[in-house]
Amino acid sequence: MRLLFAVIITILSLFYFLPFAIAFNKKRANTGAIFALNLFLGWSLIGWVVALVWALKEEQVV
Numbered sequence: 001m002r003l004l005f006a007v008i009i010t011i012l013s014l015f016y017f018l019p020f021a022i023a024f025n026k027k028r029a030n031t032g033a034i035f036a037l038n039l040f041l042g043w044s045l046i047g048w049v050v051a052l053v054w055a056l057k058e059e060q061v062v
Contacts, residue, residue, distance in 0.1 A: 016038075016042055016048070017038060017042075018052065019034055019037075019038050019042070019048065019051035019052040019054070019055040020034055020035045020038045020039075020051070020055070022052070022055040022056060023035070023054070023055035026055070028055065028059065029059065030054075034051050034054055034055050037050065037051045037054070038051040
């Protein structure tokens with residue numbers, strides 16, 4: 001039972017930080033800001049979606 005609980009918590013944690021993982025994998029310039037947004041406001045669905053969209057948005061080269 002404890003192993004199942006640990007596996008579920010691990011999977012939920014990985015899903016929670018999915019926007020940060022995407023930004024980190026794409027080597028975004030603002031990965032730290034995406035992480036902070038995800039960490040502090042990811043618990044609300046709106047904060048999580050904003051972080052995900054920000055991580056997936058293409059960066060514009062000026």
